[in-house]
Amino acid sequence: MPKRADYELYYWPEIQGRGEYIRLAFEDAGASYRDVAREPGGMKLMLGLLKGEGRHTLPFAPPFVRVRKGGQVLAQTAAILDAVAPALGLVPADDAARSTALQHQLTIMDFVAEAHDSHHPISVALYYEQQKAEAKARAAQFIEQRIPKFMGYFEQLLERNRKGKRVHLLGSEHSYVDLSLFQVVRGLAYAYPNACARLARKLPRVHALHDRVAARPRLAAYLASPRRIPFNEQGIFRHYPELDLPAKRGATRKKRR
Numbered sequence: 001m002p003k004r005a006d007y008e009l010y011y012w013p014e015i016q017g018r019g020e021y022i023r024l025a026f027e028d029a030g031a032s033y034r035d036v037a038r039e040p041g042g043m044k045l046m047l048g049l050l051k052g053e054g055r056h057t058l059p060f061a062p063p064f065v066r067v068r069k070g071g072q073v074l075a076q077t078a079a080i081l082d083a084v085a086p087a088l089g090l091v092p093a094d095d096a097a098r099s100t101a102l103q104h105q106l107t108i109m110d111f112v113a114e115a116h117d118s119h120h121p122i123s124v125a126l127y128y129e130q131q132k133a134e135a136k137a138r139a140a141q142f143i144e145q146r147i148p149k150f151m152g153y154f155e156q157l158l159e160r161n162r163k164g165k166r167v168h169l170l171g172s173e174h175s176y177v178d179l180s181l182f183q184v185v186r187g188l189a190y191a192y193p194n195a196c197a198r199l200a201r202k203l204p205r206v207h208a209l210h211d212r213v214a215a216r217p218r219l220a221a222y223l224a225s226p227r228r229i230p231f232n233e234q235g236i237f238r239h240y241p242e243l244d245l246p247a248k249r250g251a252t253r254k255k256r257r
């Protein structure tokens, strides 16, 4: 009989989306988890919990996670990471560092929401094609103002936390926040390759952190595995060439998962 998993993740099966921040934490820690909605019959279970069929909980939206011990179901990406990180060894033990990690994660989730709204500025209930003109205006602002502001902030944090060469968002310790920033860098490079290429020079520490995270053995194995869903145009980071800056002459696009 297969061993029961320690965690159950409930998230939309076709996209990385916000579920990916949780997947990266489980994968990096080598945790035993089920990605329930990707299993046969799993979508039905997830939709049931969203309709209130769970005894103890009513999550508003995926992702949510059930922790086997105690069976608690918890939603909200940042709250989930805050709750599971100590057992996964993905946050320092002291309370101050744990609060700082949560603060950074919430900032990352604000950034993720803005990345989503850059192609869906009017409503999640409408198709991209129904809000293309508004998306064009919103994406231009996102590229010009918001990506540099958020990324510049993370660059500054890394500069302030500098300790030798091993720089993390939480000073000298690897944490779930590093994994999440990696995902945003990867996602934006997929969605807005030209805009990101032009900004890269100003973000050496962010990119160095991205590269170190990508090289972590368990993460590298995960990224190369079929468990990593490729980026696509149903997810949060979508590549619509018309929303990106034009390519610089001679530039080529790298395909990454």
Ligand SMILES: N[C@@H](CCC(=O)N[C@@H](CS)C(=O)NCC(=O)O)C(=O)O
Pocket (backbone or CB within 6 Å): 017, 018, 019, 061, 062, 063, 075, 076, 077, 078, 109, 124
């Ligand atoms: N603040 C929540 C947002 C959750 C969320 O928006 N989930 C999306 C998928 S990434 C969803 O399914 N939303 C359904 C809806 O808003 O109606 C989080 O960070 O987890």
